[in-house]
Amino acid sequence: MSANKSGDGGWKTFIWNSEKNEFLGRTGSSWFKIFIFYVIFYGCLAGIFIGTIQAMLLTLSNYKPTYQDRVAPPGLSHSPCPDKAEISYSIEEKTYKPYVDHIKKFLKAYNIENQREESKFEDCGEKPEPYTNRGALESDYGLRKACRFNRAWLKDCAGLEKKDEDFGFNEGKPCLIVKLNRIVNFRPRPPASNESIPEPARPNVQLNLIPIHCTNKREEDAEHLGPIEYFGLGPGFPLQYYPYYGKLLHPDYLQPLVAIKFHNITRGYEMRIECKVYGENIDYNEKDRYQGRFDIKITINS
Structure with a gap:
């Protein structure tokens, strides 16, 4: 019984350690730094994706298909x-x-x-x-x-x-x-x-x-x-x-x-x-x- 209690206590401590003020093994400042890192990381990925799409759209005409090499005129x-x-x-x-x-x-x-x-x-x-x-x-x-x-x-x-x-x-x-x-x-x-x-x-x-x-x-x-x-x-x-x-x-x-x-x-x-x-x-x-x-x-x- 004591071993189970010790194990339960270990999991509770891992989820929230009141002595070190850690949640899931990390302090609040550590979680904040990780959050900021991923915001910047995925923001850069989104920026690259959006920039690529915008660059491609600049090459397209609103009035005529840019590439008609697969169209054999006329049907x-x-x-x-x-x-x-x-x-x-x-x-x-x-x-x-x-x-x-x-x-x-x-x-x-x-x-x-x-x-x-x-x-x-x-x-x-x-x-x-x-x-x-x-x-x-x-x-x-x-x-x-x-x-x-x-x-x-x-x-x-x-x-x-x-x-x-x-x-x-x-x-x-x-x-x-x-x-x-x-x-x-x-x-x-x-x-x-x-x-x-x-x-x-x-x-x-x-x-x-x-x-x-x-x-x-x-x-x-x-x-x-x-x-x-x-x-x-x-x-x-x-x-x-x-x-x-x-x-x-x-x-x-x-x-x-x-x-x-x-x-x-x-x-x-x-x-x-x-x-x-x-x-x-x-x-x-x-x-x-x-x-x-x-x-x-x-x-x-x-």
Whole structure:
């Protein structure tokens, strides 16, 4: 029993020694010095960390990503955009309704009533024009206006008329709505010459336009594709909508669109189509199906 009492007394003495005024083996002044040391130590660590972050932030722009080496300009995307890039339907509303709903939702931002505010939008012409100069990216110019894009320019694929509200899906003549993905301060350049693009795409070449051309992916599919029609400000993307200044300076920006209508795809045939844009600074990558192009499979069942 005496040993246990002695042990208990030892622990009590270690926690608080009344003779030496020590708590856990240290006096008050010793604990104070340790506290001051760690305050200074961790304060220095925090200062180094904050200073490093601030130095890094000085190298970043508020308007443009500092490093875009992993961005391969530009991506080409379309609506509708189903899983696995496959559109398959029959001439029954329930089979094509999801595709039609996708296009309607996408085009909602292009309704003319959403582009009326003069402080945010401006008319940039109804034919392809040169780039619109809205000042340098990092300047005191402030918010940039966006070019209006009239949905009616998409004609048969605008979905504004009663007969076109299904975007041709109900007739077996489906539409795709195509856009170039946004890249801050990117200026797509038209082809340097007709010789730089395939001969079938040359009729789509116009001044101040990035041309787009769709064709059969496989040679044996040529007879099953039929005529293709392009709607918009020409068969491509007009330059006056570029450059894009980013969400901070260009919050209301609308990309120009091209509508592609396939008039006579063979029923019951799995049609593989490739669409490409052509430009001096537009590249392609076989590992990325949307870099400057896209592949899509369309099957219209009987």
